[in-house]
Amino acid sequence: MKQASGFEKIAARCWNLLNEGKPFTPIFVTGTVLLVYLTQWSSIAFWEAFIIGLGAILPLLVLYYVYDFPLFLRNYLWIPLMAYLLLFDTYALSAALLGVGLYFFFTVFFWGTFYYHLRIGTSWMNFTRFWKLVLKNSDSTSGNAQEQLPKFLLIIPIWSMVINASMGSGPSFQWSNLLYLYAGIWLFSFILHRNLFDWKPEVKPDYTKEIPTTSTNDRVMMIVIDGMRKERFQEANTPFLDSLKKNGTEYSQMETVYPARTVVCFSSMMTGTYPLEHGIKSNMVWKLGVKVETIFDTLRKVGKSGRLLGIAHLVDAMGDDVDTVTAVMNNDIADTKIMEGARRIMLDKNPDFFAVQLIGTDQTGHARGVLYDDYIQKIEEADKLVEEYVGWLEEQGFMENTTLIVCADHGQADGIGGHGHLDEGERYVPFFMNGPSIAKGKIIEDKHSLTSVAPTVAHLLGAPIPSHSRGAILEDAFQDRKEEIR
Template sequence: MRPASGFEIVAARLWNVLNEGKSFHPVFVLGTFLLLHAGELAGAGFWGRALPALALAAPLVALFVVYDFPLRLRWALWAFLAAFVLLFRFADLAAAALALGLYVFFTVFFWGTLYYHLRTGAPWTNFLRFWRLVLENPDSTSGNFLEQVPKALLALFVLEYLVAEPPALGRAAPVLGFIAAVGAASHLVHERFFDWRPVYPEGPTREVNRGEPLARRVIVVVIDGCRLDRFREARKPYIERMMRRGTVYETVETVYPARTVVCFSSMLTGAPPERHGITSNLVLRLGLRVESVFDALRRAGKSGRLVGIAHLIDAFGDDVASVTSVAHNDKIDRNLIARARRELEERDPDLLVLQLLAVDQNGHVRGTYYPEYVEQIETTDRLVEEFMGWCEERGYLEGAAVILMADHGQGRGIGAHGHLSEGERFVPFAMWGSGVGEGRVVKEPRSILDLAPTICYLLGVEPPAGSSGRVLKEGLTR
């Protein structure tokens, strides 16, 4: 139950620089370029060619930071790469070989084997499965082979073409013209074909409970990274029993990009990413731009706590009771639950949000289409039952409403989530207990933005300023 240390918080932020695709791309391109010319770095002649080349290639690198090319749009990147080779009759095989070698080493061996072994206890042989997961991965991370590799190769080919010795006259103008054409094509591709982003509720939250609270306490259990279809497949007798006693929402949609810190920020503010300001797990500007449910509770003289791992601190600061994520995957959820018990005993909060991480980590390390993923959901069911039994024994469920959900699902590959591929978009969502109707099933589409205003309605407080989510009144008794 160790809290995340200061070192772990900083390390998590540094890791996200390499984990998130937008930040990985410039770091990887620059690092590979310098390694290609390691023997020339001390020479002034090299830098006389390299600095102009870096300046000319910078717009292309920036373009690939702005545009993700998610899912089926990735093939445009390979078309751009082929167009450069054909138009300029140039391909640097040494750059390609080094880039592919470094990429495979980083994703398959460093990330998929060493990192996950040290952090979660994954087997040393994990690379035997992980290489296949990287090849089919569709998310917004650096592990997305079909997005990151063509981006890197094109940027490196441009750099090597420009830095050639002796430099060919007139190369700068054609390259800039090519980059401009890639920029225009990228804009058109995204405008016309990027059409699967969620539609969020608009306008401020209008439903406010100005009467008596429906619940004395709200406990939210978030099974991080739980696919809805695999959740339905799993044997989970306790959760299913409680779902029958409450209300189940069958079509609850996550946000874009479907990254953990982004999703938690939307869940607990009621605001879309564009409004709360958290748009990836790499948080460059710490804190939220809008109020959270914890702020709303403080205004009303109530309290809330979020029990989770270090990277949630970047958005929620001191409202997070952190637990180190450096733990074997069969221990991490027990550690988080132990911290949740401690928060209830020491602080007795009106709202407790508990992040359970093992399902998400299992998907990342071993893939979501393997039996281990469903088995981990089944293990989570037993842990939730134990935790709720403990809460009931000590009176924490008296007058309490319980909400069970996921922040996002997971797709193919390395537990992919970000670009809303199949398996990511819709999440499990159910609630039961005080103020919740029994035996109800709601099929109409809802959003994870609806969590914050629903919590506030149950507790009888004003929703967070900036919330546009809708109270899930179909599942409430009034």
């Protein structure tokens, strides 16, 4: 297994500037406007007008950073554009069309074809499918055409209008109309989000309650199949995972956190709390490190150790507790290499808690879509790899008095495998536990949250619960085994 290099970690952070929708919008519109006026770069008058225009569109950039417009909310983004067309007589159509062309070149060819080919070996013909995924994607990323298009079809013409008017090459306009427009958009956005943005999961107000320890496991192993959509998992042929689930306890209503981004979800699983508290609110981590105690911290308090094997992004949240794996390799071998690395870590470091992130399913969802056979095949490959890995753990004696947790960090929606704002297929994830202290053949239908991972692991290993944990200990999973354990 090749580790993620220092360069890859930096590159991953830079890529998130283009992947996450909020930073992408100002970067994209700025680049487009500069290309529109490429021949004017030598003119001081242009740069003065450019700065004036930047100041003029700044309220919109701030608005679109403050407010998300995911899922059905993106439909309302066309209303401000229509209001602009009613208030102003000028519209920079050529600049807007250039923006449309550049956007689809970036998403469909550069991202969906060139980038994925170099990074994970996707076919050079991937653009023939990827354009559909860009149009379907409902999440607030740069790959959401239905959200990004109305944003820059409004911002770019306003910026061009101000530049042309400032340079005397276009008609003048009333600044008061622009102020009225912005005031209306801000009020409209506030009302919209106050009344319609209501699908976030409930945040538990209280910290985790300790419960008496009925048994202490020697080890907890956790396998996270990144981005495994629950109903697609149920459709796949996964005999080993099905056996683990059947002979363990399944949580059928396990809910991910909001926003359902990989780094956010892992941070919540390892701290037991929500983004508002641990501070990681997207894959774009502006300030490194979670703000609260993790399961790794509490294990150290009792002389035990924990490790997380995952992609470079996770270092931004949990630092040295992460062993990184490069995400720049052919997706057909990525999970195989990760499992090889997991074996070495077990032999070299022998952690009491070990979480392994498999990335193949998620990457296939992003590059090829979740409603195609490619995605099902990746889930089935993960099943075989988990079977081989668990078999090896048993041979090495690592599974004695060990609880195994298998889950996904989030599901995936249609489109580019988008996830974050809990579209269909994202919110509820596969989650089951298996082991000597875990009840067999039990299905828990009550709603639970992935924030339960950290306190449950702490409970099983006899460690303190992380200080800000709010998730419930999953005691139903071992409740029926108390007498047998004693």
